[in-house]
Each structure stands twice: as C-alpha cells, then as structure tokens.
Amino acid sequence: MRYKKGFETKENIIRVAKKMFYEMGYTKSTVQKIADNANIPLGLIPYYFKTKDNIVLEINSKFFLVVYEFVNNRLNIKRNSYLKLYIVTSIYYDLILSDTRNRKFFYEVLRNKSNFRSLSFSVERIYKMIAKEFELDYDQKDIDCIMISEFGARRELLLNYCEGNLGVELEYLLKKLSSLTGRLFGINGEIIDDYHNQCMEFMKEHDYSYIKFLA
Structure with a gap:
C-alpha cells in the first residue's frame, strides 16, 4: 500500500x-x-x-523511451541500431520543436549548461551496438569522446535554431541533428543519406502526433 x-x-x-x-x-x-x-x-x-532538473530528467527519459518503442515496434529490421536511432532522434526533436510551448520550455533549459543534461538521453549502449555493427574497433574512451562531442554540438545547433540564428527549416535541422552520430562515428556519407531518406519515409507513413512531450 x-x-x-x-x-x-x-x-x-x-x-x-x-x-x-x-x-x-x-x-x-x-x-x-x-x-x-x-x-x-x-x-x-x-x-x-x-531538484527540479531531476523532474525534467524523468519527463525526458520517459518521453524518449516512448518514442524509441514507437519506432522499434514499427521498424521492420533486426539489426541496425543507427538507423533506429536516426529515426528516433528525428521524431524526438520534431515533436518538441514543432510545438511552440514545448520549444519555449526546451529553450529555457538549453540556456543553462547544467540544466541541458536533463534533456539528454542515455545512448551509451546504443553507441556500443553501432560500433559493433559497423565493425569499428572503438573502446570506452572513443565512445565517451563521441558522446561528449555530440552533446556539445547538439546543444549549440539547438540554441542557435531556437534563437533564430540559423535561418533553416526544421527538416534541415532534424537531418543535421540525426546525422551527427554517424559523422562522429565516421560512417560513410552515402549510408547516412540513405538513412535520412528512410527516416523521412517512416515519418510520413506513421502518425506519431499522439505522443506528447509535455502536454
């Protein structure tokens, strides 16, 4: 009880x-x-x-898992961790940034470097799977460096987008955010472009509008 x-x-x-x-x-x-x-x-x-940031972390973690399960249950593949993450990342940011109030909240958290970690999601296990599937001889130091590099690049891209400094369409930003992982892993650009095309098809074919970040 x-x-x-x-x-x-x-x-x-x-x-x-x-x-x-x-x-x-x-x-x-x-x-x-x-x-x-x-x-x-x-x-x-x-x-x-x-702290209040721990509430944000809980909300974000649950939201990321819901998006991940949505993609995982509809993507008809057994092994391709990066394609799955590419699609999850695109949907995750699309749902947040396409809603004005979500974006306002997200930006407020972004502005504080420590708070931004509340909006991060754990991808270490996924990164290790990507390295394995692409037969990359990466150890823990390599994975840690990729995670830190992506963390910083993602924050700067999002900040500049929210502040109107980039002047790009949302779809363009989603591609840059989702392709960051592949670029840092050194994955062939043609493969990343193919994953982007598959991602766009997936997002057109599946309605995920019912998934909510905040309300």
Whole structure:
C-alpha cells in the first residue's frame, strides 16, 4: 500500500509539472508552485526528486523511451541500431520543436549548461551496438569522446535554431541533428543519406502526433 501511494504521488508530481512546464515554461514553474498545484508539502518533492532538473530528467527519459518503442515496434529490421536511432532522434526533436510551448520550455533549459543534461538521453549502449555493427574497433574512451562531442554540438545547433540564428527549416535541422552520430562515428556519407531518406519515409507513413512531450 505504501509503495502504491508513493508511486501515485510521484506520478502526480510529474503530471502537474508537465502541465505547468507547458503552460508557464521552465523558469516560472518553481518547485513551490509545483508542490502547491500537486497539493503536497514542499518538503515532500525532494523525497522523490532532488531538484527540479531531476523532474525534467524523468519527463525526458520517459518521453524518449516512448518514442524509441514507437519506432522499434514499427521498424521492420533486426539489426541496425543507427538507423533506429536516426529515426528516433528525428521524431524526438520534431515533436518538441514543432510545438511552440514545448520549444519555449526546451529553450529555457538549453540556456543553462547544467540544466541541458536533463534533456539528454542515455545512448551509451546504443553507441556500443553501432560500433559493433559497423565493425569499428572503438573502446570506452572513443565512445565517451563521441558522446561528449555530440552533446556539445547538439546543444549549440539547438540554441542557435531556437534563437533564430540559423535561418533553416526544421527538416534541415532534424537531418543535421540525426546525422551527427554517424559523422562522429565516421560512417560513410552515402549510408547516412540513405538513412535520412528512410527516416523521412517512416515519418510520413506513421502518425506519431499522439505522443506528447509535455502536454
């Protein structure tokens, strides 16, 4: 019974936070306001989430997993980790950036370097699978360097796009974001272009509009 109550409280915090983040943005949605709207004492939130960024991390992790499962259940392939990640990345950012309020919240988190890690998703296992499938002799140091490099490049691309400094269409940005992994792994450009075409076909054929980032 105690476990069930704790689970319900945690889910209620997430539900309320998502609604507030969507309507008010990241900065104005203080922990105090989240607690008030969730009808719980302020001191109870740190029991479930150490900081507001941990709430963001939970929301983002669940969102990424939903997108990943959506693609995984519809992509008729057994082994191709990068193609799957390419499509997941494109849908993930399309759902966030094509919605004005999602994009506003996302940008607020982007501006703070430490907060941005709350919007990262764990891809280390996927990266190791990519290295294996492309027969790349990469060790942990190589994987770590790729992850850090992609993290920084992705943040700068997204910041400049949200601030209007790039002047590119969303589809162009999605291609650049999704192809970053392949470029850093040294995957042939023709293969990456083919994956992009497959990604565009997949996104046209499957309706994923029901998947929500915040609300």
